[in-house]
Amino acid sequence: MNKRWEVRLIGTGGQGIVTVSIILANASVKEGNNVVQSQNYGPEVRGGYSTAYVIASNKSILYPKIDSPNVMMVMSDTSYKKYLPELAEDGMLIMNGHTEETLPDKVYFVPITDIAHDKVKRPITANIVSLGVIVGITGMVSEKTALEAMEAAVPSRALEINKKAFALGLEAGKAALENK
Amino acid sequence: MGEVKLLQGNEACVFGALAAGVRFFAGYPITPSTEIANIFARELPKIGGKFMQMEDEIASIGAVIGASCTGMKAITATSGPGFSLMQENIGFAAEAEIPCVIINVMRFGPSTGLPTHPSQADFMQSRWGTHGDHPVIVIAPYTAREAYRETGRAVNFSEKYRVPVIILMDEILGHLRERVEFKEEDIVKEVNRKGPEAGVPFFPYEHTDDWIPPFANFGSGYRCHITGLIHDRTGFPTNNPEIVDQVMRRMNGKIDKHIDEICRISTVDVEDAEIVIVAFGSVARSAAEVVRIMRSMGKKIGLIRPVTLWPFPDREIKKAAEGKKAIIVPEMNLGQMVREVIRTIEGETPVHPLNRIDGELITPRDIIDFIEEME
Amino acid sequence: MGAIHEKYLRMDKLPHIWCPGCGNGIIMSSFIRAIEKLGYEKDEVAAVSGIGCSGRITGYMDFNTLHTTHGRALVFATGIKMANPGLKVFVFMGDGDAAAIGGNHLIHSCRRNIDITAIIFNNHIYGMTGGQFSPTTFRNKYATTAPYGTTDPDFDLVNLCIGAGASYVARSTSYHAKMLTDLFVAGALHKGFAVIEVITHCPVNFGRRNEFDTPADMLRWQKDHAVRTAKADMVPMEEMEGKFVIGELIKKEKPEYVEEYDRLIETVRKGDAHRE
Numbered sequence: 116m117n118k119r120w121e122v123r124l125i126g127t128g129g130q131g132i133v134t135v136s137i138i139l140a141n142a143s144v145k146e147g148n149n150v151v152q153s154q155n156y157g158p159e160v161r162g163g164y165s166t167a168y169v170i171a172s173n174k175s176i177l178y179p180k181i182d183s184p185n186v187m188m189v190m191s192d193t194s195y196k197k198y199l200p201e202l203a204e205d206g207m208l209i210m211n212g213h214t215e216e217t218l219p220d221k222v223y224f225v226p227i228t229d230i231a232h233d234k235v236k237r238p239i240t241a242n243i244v245s246l247g248v249i250v251g252i253t254g255m256v257s258e259k260t261a262l263e264a265m266e267a268a269v270p271s272r273a274l275e276i277n278k279k280a281f282a283l284g285l286e287a288g289k290a291a292l293e294n295k
Numbered sequence: 296m297g298e299v300k301l302l303q304g305n306e307a308c309v310f311g312a313l314a315a316g317v318r319f320f321a322g323y324p325i326t327p328s329t330e331i332a333n334i335f336a337r338e339l340p341k342i343g344g345k346f347m348q349m350e351d352e353i354a355s356i357g358a359v360i361g362a363s364c365t366g367m368k369a370i371t372a373t374s375g376p377g378f379s380l381m382q383e384n385i386g387f388a389a390e391a392e393i394p395c396v397i398i399n400v401m402r403f404g405p406s407t408g409l410p411t412h413p414s415q416a417d418f419m420q421s422r423w424g425t426h427g428d429h430p431v432i433v434i435a436p437y438t439a440r441e442a443y444r445e446t447g448r449a450v451n452f453s454e455k456y457r458v459p460v461i462i463l464m465d466e467i468l469g470h471l472r473e474r475v476e477f478k479e480e481d482i483v484k485e486v487n488r489k490g491p492e493a494g495v496p497f498f499p500y501e502h503t504d505d506w507i508p509p510f511a512n513f514g515s516g517y518r519c520h521i522t523g524l525i526h527d528r529t530g531f532p533t534n535n536p537e538i539v540d541q542v543m544r545r546m547n548g549k550i551d552k553h554i555d556e557i558c559r560i561s562t563v564d565v566e567d568a569e570i571v572i573v574a575f576g577s578v579a580r581s582a583a584e585v586v587r588i589m590r591s592m593g594k595k596i597g598l599i600r601p602v603t604l605w606p607f608p609d610r611e612i613k614k615a616a617e618g619k620k621a622i623i624v625p626e627m628n629l630g631q632m633v634r635e636v637i638r639t640i641e642g643e644t645p646v647h648p649l650n651r652i653d654g655e656l657i658t659p660r661d662i663i664d665f666i667e668e669m670e
Numbered sequence: 671m672g673a674i675h676e677k678y679l680r681m682d683k684l685p686h687i688w689c690p691g692c693g694n695g696i697i698m699s700s701f702i703r704a705i706e707k708l709g710y711e712k713d714e715v716a717a718v719s720g721i722g723c724s725g726r727i728t729g730y731m732d733f734n735t736l737h738t739t740h741g742r743a744l745v746f747a748t749g750i751k752m753a754n755p756g757l758k759v760f761v762f763m764g765d766g767d768a769a770a771i772g773g774n775h776l777i778h779s780c781r782r783n784i785d786i787t788a789i790i791f792n793n794h795i796y797g798m799t800g801g802q803f804s805p806t807t808f809r810n811k812y813a814t815t816a817p818y819g820t821t822d823p824d825f826d827l828v829n830l831c832i833g834a835g836a837s838y839v840a841r842s843t844s845y846h847a848k849m850l851t852d853l854f855v856a857g858a859l860h861k862g863f864a865v866i867e868v869i870t871h872c873p874v875n876f877g878r879r880n881e882f883d884t885p886a887d888m889l890r891w892q893k894d895h896a897v898r899t900a901k902a903d904m905v906p907m908e909e910m911e912g913k914f915v916i917g918e919l920i921k922k923e924k925p926e927y928v929e930e931y932d933r934l935i936e937t938v939r940k941g942d943a944h945r946e
Contacts, residue, residue: 144474153471178584340938350778354745361749513734522737
């Protein structure tokens with residue numbers, strides 16, 4: 116990896132974005148990178164704002180926060196406007212669904228929750244769909260390591276459904292990239 | 296060793312403690328230290344250890360001290376409000392010289408403050424939180440890898456020196472996960488407290504050559520008396536001024552006597568530096584980033600990072616700061632460690648505090664701006 | 671002093687600090703007699719105390735002894751028992767320790783049911799600090815912090831402990847010394863948390879301010895106001911007014927804390943534990 120990835124995930128509590136960030140972090144560690152992952156959240160266990168981030172680099176990571184992410188994924192629009200200005204100049208923005216707001220050039224609209232709802236038929240897997248989308252669009256980790264890290268993170272009884280979610284997310288991510 | 300994994304700061308403490316032989320944890324849930332309790336609850340029964348969730352933090356530290364009296368290595372973890380509640384019993388452990396370790400993952404205060412935001416404002420509380428002159432060791436790791444190793448070192452110090460040892464982290468380090476590659480120097484070797492010697496008359500608070508009395512575990516056949524009252528070498532209360540003076544000087548002085556082993560600092564590019572940053576914990580990560588950035592711009596900046604916070608590494612810092620143009624002390628508080636730095640340097644070099652108290656980490660930008668403005 | 675005292679007390683630490691006429695010495699004697707009856711080795715007994723007059727008891731008895739902070743004896747003892755279940759753990763508390771500053775630990779110890787025997791010296795007063803009223807001081811009694819009589823209601827420790835789920839609760843008095851020994855033995859043999867409340871007398875800081883001229887008057891009061899469990903049911907309600915019941919008040923089987931945790935360890939190590 117010759118690039119320093121700074122990825123911010125934004126959503127609401129209970130959507131599972133912290134899990135996604137840990138899976139991404141583990142996948143990147145598997146690929147030999149230095150990685151820092153963390154999260155911020157409000158006092159609500161469910162429904163409050165929730166953000167998680169991953170820094171991955173082949174250099175050592177000292178300062179453990181991100182100031183200008185080059186990837187930002189927004190699962191729900193509760194608080195992303197607060198974070199939008201920090202997106203790096205050529206940063207990628209991945210939006211769940213669609214919005215009429217003025218957004219940066221590199222914006223990718225992917226109906227993540229719809230995919231989980233209509234295609235996976237398990238709304239709870241939206242976070243794993245989003246993992247596939249991020250990997251499909253950014254390529255920050257390989258499909259293989261992302262899948263392995265995902266498999267290690269989900270309960271075995273939910274493995275098959277999550278594999279399906281990941282594959283559908285990956286496909287949607289790649290399609291969004293091509294259509295840009 | 297050579298093992299690579301993604302490890303959370305709080306998680307690293309647990310595994311460091313287990314490697315050092317900890318088999319007892321008692322605690323009470325509190326953000327941002329709760330993961331430590333969660334992981335101990337999962338791991339301890341696997342190795343025959345005991346986990347207890349107590350009714351409050353006072354009970355937690357009490358149970359830890361009780362377990363330690365039997366010879367079991369014991370630890371607790373908490374954050375600001377809970378740390379305040381523990382103070383009386385930390386004083387008991389210091390006075391009765393019972394080994395124990397307290398992890399305080401600092402959060403923003405006072406009072407409930409900002410529970411999910413970091414702070415370094417317990418720097419002084421960790422040293423002076425309990426009443427009376429007392430010995431204590433405080434260690435501040437700055438990475439998950441160091442959290443593992445230093446928690447191991449804390450357990451060993453508590454056993455070796457019969458003293459409460461505090462691991463002072465902050466919310467950032469507690470909650471972040473990072474890639475850790477364990478190396479040879481990270482191996483935690485178990486150190487056990489010294490016991491009574493066969494054939495030698497035993498006094499549980501003997502003024503030995505190393506100033507560390509041997510400890511007879513409860514149930515080992517010595518039937519000691521342990522009290523928080525000032526006691527003579529037999530362990531029983533005394534108010535004889537001459538003995539009280541001797542006992543207090545030994546108990547407090549035992550740490551200074553072994554200061555070379557206890558104190559540890561880490562430095563980055565200090566030798567030829569004109570400006571030196573003194574920082575600990577997560578703030579030191581920002582400071583190290585500043586050194587990297589400013590060195591690449593040709594600026595002579597260095598970093599001194601106290602790993603042992605208390606006893607404050609006076610000698611090491613004084614030496615490293617000698618002949619510098621300026622010292623900057625960034626802290627997530629209104630200026631606590633800076634007082635120690637000023638005391639240590641004794642007016643030789645100008646010392647500048649840089650404080651942030653908005654619940655956010657001091658950034659490299661904050662420090663660079665400060666340096667540029669100063670110049 | 672008899673042979674039993676020489677066997678179990680640290681004779682070089684005597685005389686004790688308690689006032690002439692104090693009930694604490696009677697309780698200590700009853701306790702060492704219980705240890706003799708139980709046949710415990712001194713090395714296997716851990717005695718843990720809090721702060722106040724009662725707290726000093728651990729200094730005088732030749733066991734593994736721990737004199738802790740005010741109100742916290744139970745939690746130190748809990749750590750000892752959990753870490754070394756082979757030890758026979760006894761806790762000594764005053765009414766300040768047990769009912770005021772350490773009340774939270776008392777109710778949670780009852781709930782947990784760890785195999786510890788807790789002995790509460792209830793003299794209805796803070797003796798060591800000079801006679802302030804405690805949570806067990808009866809209403810309209812005089813104390814240095816109640817110069818006009820107390821307006822605070824008092825705790826009934828027995829009912830408090832039963833309500834908190836204790837599996838063994840008993841009460842007696844410093845007058846009924848032989849019964850005390852029997853209850854200490856029964857409490858120690860009970861598998862689980864046993865509480866024994868001892869109604870005792872503080873002639874200097876309670877009696878003197880509350881119309882008891884001598885320690886003997888206070889013992890007489892205990893004798894006249896204590897009703898044995900066997901008789902209590904037959905005494906009409908109105909005659910029980912102002913009196914209290916002594917003897918075993920509850921004794922039931924309940925899972926013991928250390929055993930339950932040891933069972934958990936076994937299950938986890940076999941890989942059989944169900945994990946969330």
